[in-house]
Each structure stands twice: as C-alpha cells, then as structure tokens.
Amino acid sequence: MRTFFREFREGAFGPTRGSLAGTLAVTLVWIVLAAVIVTPEFLAENSAVALNARDDNTRITARALAFRYSRDRAPMVAAMGASGFRMALMSPDEFEAILEARLGRPIEVMDLTVGGLTVWEIASLVDHFPDGFEGVLLLGVGPGLLSYKARDLYAREQEIRFGLDSETRDDELRRAGYEPAPSTGIYFLDHVSFLVSLRQHWPRLLARAERIYPWRFKPWRRPYAGAEMEARCAMIRERLSDYFETREASLASLDRAIARLRSRCGSLEIVLVDNPRNPAYVGRAQPPGVLDDYFDVMRRYAAERGLPFLEANSEGILRTGDFLDECHIQEMAAARRYTTWIVNRIAPALERMSESESGR
Amino acid sequence: MTFARLTGLALRCLVLGSLLFVALLGLVELSTAMRIFRYQAF
Numbered sequence: 001m002r003t004f005f006r007e008f009r010e011g012a013f014g015p016t017r018g019s020l021a022g023t024l025a026v027t028l029v030w031i032v033l034a035a036v037i038v039t040p041e042f043l044a045e046n047s048a049v050a051l052n053a054r055d056d057n058t059r060i061t062a063r064a065l066a067f068r069y070s071r072d073r074a075p076m077v078a079a080m081g082a083s084g085f086r087m088a089l090m091s092p093d094e095f096e097a098i099l100e101a102r103l104g105r106p107i108e109v110m111d112l113t114v115g116g117l118t119v120w121e122i123a124s125l126v127d128h129f130p131d132g133f134e135g136v137l138l139l140g141v142g143p144g145l146l147s148y149k150a151r152d153l154y155a156r157e158q159e160i161r162f163g164l165d166s167e168t169r170d171d172e173l174r175r176a177g178y179e180p181a182p183s184t185g186i187y188f189l190d191h192v193s194f195l196v197s198l199r200q201h202w203p204r205l206l207a208r209a210e211r212i213y214p215w216r217f218k219p220w221r222r223p224y225a226g227a228e229m230e231a232r233c234a235m236i237r238e239r240l241s242d243y244f245e246t247r248e249a250s251l252a253s254l255d256r257a258i259a260r261l262r263s264r265c266g267s268l269e270i271v272l273v274d275n276p277r278n279p280a281y282v283g284r285a286q287p288p289g290v291l292d293d294y295f296d297v298m299r300r301y302a303a304e305r306g307l308p309f310l311e312a313n314s315e316g317i318l319r320t321g322d323f324l325d326e327c328h329i330q331e332m333a334a335a336r337r338y339t340t341w342i343v344n345r346i347a348p349a350l351e352r353m354s355e356s357e358s359g360r
Numbered sequence: 361m362t363f364a365r366l367t368g369l370a371l372r373c374l375v376l377g378s379l380l381f382v383a384l385l386g387l388v389e390l391s392t393a394m395r396i397f398r399y400q401a402f
Contacts, residue, residue: 003364004364005364006364007362007364007365007368008364008365008367008368009368010365010368011364011365011366011367011368011369011370011371011372012368012369012371012372013368013372016369018369019369019372019373019376022369022370022372022373022377023372023373023376023377023380024377024380025373025377026373026374026376026377026378026380026381027377027378027380027381027384029377030377030378030381031381151399154399155396155399158392158395158396158398158399159396160392192385192388193388193389193391193392196385196388196389196392197389197392
C-alpha cells in the first residue's frame with residue numbers, strides 16, 4: 001500500500017514529461033465538450049431562461065434563437081423595442097390573452113424587447129425571424145433609438161449583450177468602418193464572451209430546469225419626482241444630444257434592417273409604435289426641438305414606406321400616474337390599457353392574414 | 361509505468377487541464393471587461 005501511494009504521488013507531483021501534453025489534452029476535451037453541448041439549438045431549447053426581470057440579454061438571445069428555429073408559420077405578433085416599450089407591454093401570456101379575446105383565436109406573441117435596444121441590435125434580431133414569418137412586427141421607436149453615434153453603437157456591441165450571429169449587423173459594422181469579429185462557425189468559440197457572462201445560468205441550463213418568465217409588473221420603486229426627476233431628465237437630454245447628427249444614419253440602418261426582414265418574410269405588417277412618454281415631461285426630457293423634429297421625421301418616414309405609426313400620447317392613452325419616470329410605465333393597469341390599444345389597432349391586419357391563410 | 365503512477369498522472373492532468381480551461385474562460389471575461397472599458401461611452 002505504501003508503495004502504491006509513493007508511486008501515486010510520484011505520478012501526481014513528480015516531474016513527468018507527459019503531464020503537459022495530458023493537461024493540454026484535458027483542456028481540449030473540455031473545449032470540444034462545450035462546443036458540442038452549447039449550440040444555438042441548446043440555448044433555443046431553454047428559450048425562457050432568465051435570472052430575474054431585468055435579465056434581458058440572456059432571455060433575448062435564447063428567445064431569438066428559439067424564434068429562428070421555430071417551425072410554426074401561423075400569423076403571430078413580434079414586439080421589438082427598448083425598455084420604454086418593454087415596460088408598456090403586458091407579458092407575452094397576457095398579451096396573447098388580450099389578442100385571443102379580441103380575435104377569438106390564439107395568436108402567439110414573441111417578445112424581443114430589450115432595454116437600450118440599438119439599430120444594430122435590431123439588425124441582429126431581424127436575422128432571427130424564421131424564414132417565411134407571417135404576422136405583425138411591432139417596432140417601438142423614439143428619439144433615443146435615433147441618437148446613437150456609430151462609436152456608441154460599436155461600444156454597445158463590445159458589451160456583447162447577445163450571443164447572436166447576424167449578417168445584417170456585420171454589414172452595419174462594416175459600413176461604419178468597423179471589422180466584425182472573426183467567425184469560426186462554431187457557436188461556443190464565436191460567442192465564448194457572451195457564454196462566459198452567463199455563468200450564473202450554467203447550472204440551470206445544464207439541468208434543463210423549469211422555464212421561468214419573470215413577472216415584470218412588480219413595481220420597482222416609487223415614481224421619480226422633484227430634483228431626482230429633474231436629474232433624470234437632464235441625463236436623458238444628454239443622451240439625446242447627438243440626435244440631429246445621428247438620426248439620418250440611424251433611419252438608414254433601420255431601413256436596411258426592414259428591407260432584409262421583408263426579403264425573408266411572407267405576409268409581414270410592420271407597425272412603428274411611438275414609445276410611451278410621461279405627459280408631464282413631454283419636451284422636458286429632450287433637448288429643444290428634438291421631439292418636434294422626431295415626429296416630423298418619423299411621420300414622414302412611416303408615410304413614405306406605407307407603415308402605420310401609432311402614437312399613444314397623441315391619442316391620450318397614457319396618464320402621468322402610469323409612469324415610473326419620463327418614459328417607463330410601471331402600473332399594470334396602464335400596460336393593459338396600452339396593450340389593448342395596440343391589439344385593437346393591429347387586429348384588422350391579423351384578421352386579414354388569418355383569412356388569407358385559411359383560404360390557401 | 362505502474363498503475364499507481366499512471367492514476368496520479370491522470371488525476372494531475374484532469375485537475376490542471378480543468379483549471380486551465382477555467383482560466384481561459386476567465387481570460388475571455390477579462391478581455392471583454394477591458395474592451396468595454398476601452399469603448400465605454402454610456
């Protein structure tokens with residue numbers, strides 16, 4: 001026995017030529033195992049996984065991948081937009097219930113809303129619509145979406161929020177003078193930075209734990225007011241300070257993303273939805289002239305392309321008491337009102353699509 | 361090489377190889393953090 005341990009110790013700690021090769025071989029085995037297990041399909045199967053209500057990045061990646069591989073081609077509703085739009089909509093289950101109550105049949109909702117969504121991220125997401133998608137895309141827009149300089153967009157890309165491959169996004173990067181990250185074609189290697197950032201999810205992903213969808217209408221905090229709100233408005237004004245410089249390039253990016261989406265989809269109705277705005281702070285959370293210009297530009301943009309442009313504020317749908325701050329709704333009753341208003345506006349298009357589907 | 365020595369060597373390779381894999385992932389995270397810091401604009 002003593003000889004066994006001496007020999008064992010000699011193998012474990014003694015100088016051995018084979019140990020380096022063995023160590024590297026084990027590392028390689030781990031890498032190969034990870035590449036085999038962690039595929040886009042694997043994440044797609046866990047498409048509702050998220051740590052908490054604010055964990056958008058994982059959820060959106062997994063949901064976008066699930067969307068890409070989905071085979072169902074019944075008309076559905078996809079929603080894409082930033083946090084203001086995200087918090088104004090009911091959860092997909094509730095949204096589907098409102099749609100079913102209005103249309104008398106089930107319509108699936110794909111929630112692709114995420115805080116701080118940029119036009120380049122929209123480009124990434126449109127590449128994950130399934131080929132032949134039919135339905136309505138609700139695209140939440142606001143001055144914020146049009147206010148990112150190329151450098152800011154590139155900085156946001158460096159945060160590696162999503163683990164998504166996208167030709168449309170790579171094309172935008174090249175147009176702005178940046179080189180997309182090299183691709184090996186192996187998901188794990190191409191998105192290792194994103195996957196490392198998910199380390200808290202690994203146990204649950206590997207155990208295929210029960211899916212969760214966070215309930216988002218648990219009020220986060222008391223509404224902003226007074227000096228705190230003024231400081232917040234100043235911060236938003238600062239964020240929108242490049243608006244006049246960036247809006248044309250942003251709209252051109254949006255145009256390319258929409259064109260790419262249209263080329264791959266069947267019957268698609270794109271509906272631009274103006275992000276909700278706290279009526280008490282309209283014009284105070286934007287630099288002078290931005291909001292007027294945004295409405296001029298966006299109405300013209302929508303009219304020229306034949307896209308509906310829904311404006312909840314102009315129709316008096318929202319009240320100051322609905323909001324947490326200048327743009328985020330936190331009252332569930334308000335979100336229900338807002339979602340119902342949208343459903344009523346898109347119902348005719350969905351009915352038309354269903355009729356043409358049943359006629360085929 | 362005896363069975364005991366081979367077991368010791370295998371265990372050593374398994375531990376060191378796994379640690380190297382985790383260290384590589386750590387390096388990836390570090391490089392991401394540095395890139396974010398470099399391009400920080402928000």
